[in-house]
Structures are given as structure tokens and as C-alpha cells.
Amino acid sequence: MEILDPALQAYLDSHCDPEPEALQQINRETYLKVLKPHMLSGHYQGRLLSMLSKMIQPKLILEIGTYTGYSAVCLAEGLAEEGVLHTIEANSELEEMLNSHFKSTNVDKKIRLHIGPAEAVMADLELNNIDIVFIDADKRNNFRYFELILDKVRPGGLIIIDNVLWKGKVFGNHNDADTVNIRKLNERIAVNTQVEKLILPVRDGILIIRKK
Numbered sequence: 001m002e003i004l005d006p007a008l009q010a011y012l013d014s015h016c017d018p019e020p021e022a023l024q025q026i027n028r029e030t031y032l033k034v035l036k037p038h039m040l041s042g043h044y045q046g047r048l049l050s051m052l053s054k055m056i057q058p059k060l061i062l063e064i065g066t067y068t069g070y071s072a073v074c075l076a077e078g079l080a081e082e083g084v085l086h087t088i089e090a091n092s093e094l095e096e097m098l099n100s101h102f103k104s105t106n107v108d109k110k111i112r113l114h115i116g117p118a119e120a121v122m123a124d125l126e127l128n129n130i131d132i133v134f135i136d137a138d139k140r141n142n143f144r145y146f147e148l149i150l151d152k153v154r155p156g157g158l159i160i161i162d163n164v165l166w167k168g169k170v171f172g173n174h175n176d177a178d179t180v181n182i183r184k185l186n187e188r189i190a191v192n193t194q195v196e197k198l199i200l201p202v203r204d205g206i207l208i209i210r211k212k
């Protein structure tokens with residue numbers, strides 16, 4: 001199920017900023033060469049991530065789930081002059097392509113790619129005072145990552161989680177393991193008083209969480 005009517009989505013796409021050339025190229029290469037290209041954030045969601053990042057002007061961003069680098073580049077667009085984005089990807093086969101994608105952008109120098117399982121890399125990195133976290137990896141661990149990272153995010157910082165509407169299944173009668181897991185994540189975050197939260201019906205549902 002599409003969350004938004006395709007005609008509405010087309011209208012939204014054509015009335016936001018155009019997709020930068022380097023991101024168009026990452027998009028094209030992903031669809032030509034990589035499995036499951038629909039995982040990439042894409043034009044409209046990418047502009048949302050870029051806008052949120054530019055509003056916060058972060059010094060430190062953590063992304064969990066790099067894939068082919070599209071969302072990392074969008075988030076890095078808003079980094080402060082001395083800011084850094086750490087991004088974690090478990091699939092080492094993507095490393096070469098990722099380095100070439102990042103080199104083709106003007107934010108290359110601000111991105112640090114880490115290849116390995118997220119939890120182990122996060123433990124090694126020991127990041128603190130994070131301004132933005134984007135969680136977009138193995139969905140069953142979403143809540144685990146949220147719990148691990150909450151203390152490391154500065155007050156007023158954002159945690160953004162992708163795919164929380166799960167093609168609309170979370171508010172239907174579906175009871176497969178993935179849907180139940182994401183429904184539970186949304187319920188747990190909805191009652192968490194340490195954070196403010198809002199699900200936006202963008203693409204597959206994006207949960208914006210602000211630490212109080």
C-alpha cells in the first residue's frame with residue numbers, strides 16, 4: 001500500500017527543491033547496480049532530511065544504515081562548518097561504491113564511513129552530545145538502537161527512525177513479525193515522556209523524535 005496518493009506524491013516532488021545532481025547520480029547507480037534499490041530515501045524524503053539538518057546545523061550526526069549513501073549526503077548538507085557525520089553500514093560489499101559516491105559530493109570531507117555491525121561500531125565510537133541520529137538499518141533492532149542512543153543525544157537533539165508505517169500495515173490487521181515489531185516500537189515511543197514525537201506520512205513513514 002502507498003501511504004500517499006501517487007498524484008499527491010508527484011505534486012509534492014515537483015514543488016520541493018530539485019534533487020542535486022550528485023544525488024541523482026547516486027540514485028541512478030543504486031537502481032542500476034544494487035539489490036533492493038527501493039531502500040534508498042529518494043528525492044522527497046532526502047529533501048526533508050536535508051531541511052531538518054539545515055534547521056539544526058548539527059556538529060555531530062550518527063546514521064545507522066548507510067546503504068549507498070543517499071541519506072548520509074542529504075543529512076551532511078546541513079552540518080555546521082566543523083561538523084561530522086558518522087555512518088555505519090554492515091555490508092562490506094558496499095564500501096567501494098560508497099567511497100566513490102561520497103567523493104562525488106561536496107560533503108565528502110565531513111563523512112566518516114564505518115563498516116561493521118551497528119551495535120559494535122557504536123560501542124567503539126563512544127559518541128556523545130549527538131545532534132541528530134538517523135536509524136535506518138535492521139528494523140527489528142530499532143528500539144534497541146533508540147535505547148542505546150537516547151543518553152548520547154543532547155537535549156533538543158533529534159532521533160529520526162525510517163519505515164515506521166511499514167506500508168500502512170501498522171494500522172491494519174497485519175500480524176506478521178515485522179509489523180508487530182514496528183507497531184510495538186511506535187507504541188513504546190508514543191508513551192516515552194523523555195521525548196516529543198511525531199510520525200510524518202512521508203514515503204514509508206518517518207518518526208521524528210526530539211529529546212526534551
Ligand SMILES: C[S@@+](CC[C@H](N)C(=O)[O-])C[C@H]1O[C@@H](n2cnc3c(N)ncnc32)[C@H](O)[C@@H]1O
Nearest residue numbers: 039040041065067070071090117118136137138
Ligand atoms: C534501508 S537501507 C539504508 C538506506 C539509507 N539510509 C538511505 O536512506 O539511502 C538499510 C541498510 O542497513 C544495513 N544494515 C542492516 N543491518 C545492519 C546492522 N546491524 N548494522 C549496520 N548496518 C546494517 C543494510 O546492509 C542496508 O544497507
